[in-house]
Amino acid sequence: MESMQAAPTKTALKRRLESNASGSREQIESIPDFQVSEPEVSEQFDDTSSVCDSSISTAASDNLESDIALKRLQIKTGLQAMNLSMVEAIKKRDFLRAAIARKKEEIRENNERTAEIRRKNEEISMMIQTEDKEMSALCAKMKKESTTLQFYQTQVISAREQIQKSKREMNKNKIMQAENVKLVTAGIEEVNQLKQEIDTLVTAKEEECRALEEKLKAIGDPDEIYATLLSLREQLASQRQEMENTDSTRDALKAQRKQAAKEYRDIKDKYEERVEYKRSLKQAHHNRMESHQKELESKRSILADLERQTVYKKQMVALETDHMNRMKKTLTDHEMDRDKMRESSKTFEQKYAQLKEDVARLKRREEEVTEEVDNKTNELNQATYNLNHRQEVVQQKQNELEQRKTKVVALKQTLAEKNARKEEIERAIMEKKTIAHAKLADAINKIDENCERDMKTMDEQLAENKSVLEKKIEWVQRTIAKNKEDQETFILNHVTAVETHTAKITHWTEKRNEAQKQLAEFQQTKVLLQEKQKRQREYYAQQLELKRIELEEKLKEVERNEERRRKEMEEKQAKKDEAEDKRAEAKEKCKAVLKEKEETKSLVNQKIDQLEQVKLIEKEQEEKISKLRRQIEETETEQQNARSRIEALKSEINETRNKCSNLTATIDEITTGNEIVLEDISQLRTKMEQMDKEEAEYETEIKQLDDTLETMELRHEQEKQESREAHEAIMGELTSKKEMQRTIFRAQHEKLTLEYENTLKATNEATDELRTLKSEREKKVASLQDLIKEKENLDKEYKKNQEYMVKMQNLLANMQTTD
Incomplete structure (x- = not known):
């Protein structure tokens, strides 16, 4: 029975051993190691030994027991070695945990340092942003101030323009007032002058007709025609000489045109160069703005990457904390500890790989930070380089300005010389102008004297007319008194008188209406005369300007001709010198040949010139004869037109005489209108005084605005200097801060590299130990x-x-049974 009980235990052990042997290496590592406790083995083998002792006491059982004892000893030694190795592995595990904790602390320190570096970088970026904002604000202020200055300048300019306009209007009003006064006085004079003008026109036209008839008679004489032909020949000879002189002037004109074209091209090229320079400046500014925007975008992308890395590291820290909390739990069984050790070794390898990746990332981050610092240093260097470059550009511009100043001085000298010439020419022009103005003043004085005489005569006539009117009014009053007396005595006669009086009133009203119509016509004629006077004044002013322009052009042409002649004379002298040298050599060789040729050429040229002159004279004579015929035909047509005009003028004269008789009646009414006009003139004078006061006020305001503009410009310059000094101070502080941060960052970088090397050494040693443990x-x-x-x-x-x-x-x- 005992043997039957022992058999199942051995079969179970065999099955377990077979399952362990048949399993793969990975299953063996996952399954806990097979351990056999001493009492179980002893109990199993005691059962067998008891059976064997009871049944057989042979040599085979002794051999089996000896073998089993040896195997037991081997198993015990193997188990003891396994236990020792497990203890060593636990110790190494604790050591590795401590190392991992240290590395985590180091990683935390590194994270804190990186966070500090980020903060510093953020502070630097904030400082840069604040500086950019301040600079933008300063630029905005400068722009606003410039706009305000422009606004004030435009206001001042507009105020000045308004004042000038008001002055012009005042002057126009004054002129209009004077013209109105003159017109009021001239209107009375013109009525008297019309008669004289009509008579003079009639006489002038009659004289013109007589002169035309005399001309027609004079044109028919052949002797005069022959004399005109001779004079025309003389004119042709003079014109030929002038043409010979003008051939040289044409060459000079061509040279001057070429020079003017060259100067125009040079000016055009300079203008195009300036335009291209402005375009290049605009493109450089645009490129700078684009580079600044790109740098801002790169900084933003770097900040986004840093935020992503912080989130990833936070996740990794959370995972590591969870793993450490799991590792802190107590191990219930030895087999579970071994399984966890295996799992922890795998996780450790994974974490080791992650740590390597983190270290690589830290290196990359350090490299990025170094690159950022280098970029910022490069930016500072670029800024300093740009400042130096700008200073060099300013120096170059100053040198260019000095060169230009020298050129300007030279040009000023030339201009002074030209101005001296111009002054001389202007003096001559002014002398001629003074002579012309004197003549005009004499003519104007004569006209004014005539007008004053006419005014005096008109005033005398008005006084006489007023006395006549007063006498008529007295006579009317007397007649009214007589009529009242007659009304009391003779009522019937009064009725008849009233009827006659009403008839007279109607008659006088009709006359008054006619006089009003005539006055309206007179006013229209007055307006037309004013327009004619304005046109005549404009015409005379235009003629004076045209004459002045013509004189200036002639003077310019004279100067140009003088310059051309000088150049031609110089060129001719140079050519003559060269020709004389050559001729001196050639004369010695061929004097005889030249004499013969010159004689023959002179004879031929004389004959050719004579023939050409004869032909030209014949052509000119034919042309002049045709012109004279045309002139005769034109004079005949003009005579016919003049006769028709004379008849029309006679009819106009009769009409004007009839109008003059009607105008005398309207003069009385014009006197009343003149009094009204004088009252209006007094009112306008008061308005003019008010306008003068307003002009003075405007001038004071303009002076105040000029003072404010000067103060604003001074403030603007002071603020510019202050902003520049503040910007330079801020840039110096930033450079010093960046240099300090560079030194600190380099020291931290060196420390991190040393710590990283130490961690690498420790990790390499731990990996070597793990490999040895795995092999064992x-x-x-x-x-x-x-x-x-x-x-x-x-x-x-x-x-x-x-x-x-x-x-x-x-x-x-x-x-036994058999026994």
């Missing part, structure tokens, strides 16, 4: 597999021995 573990697993195989062989032998023992027991039982 693999060796132990191989030894355990060998032991398992030996156990299987022993189990097989044990089964065979059991079968043999069963057979022996059966034989013994049979033997």
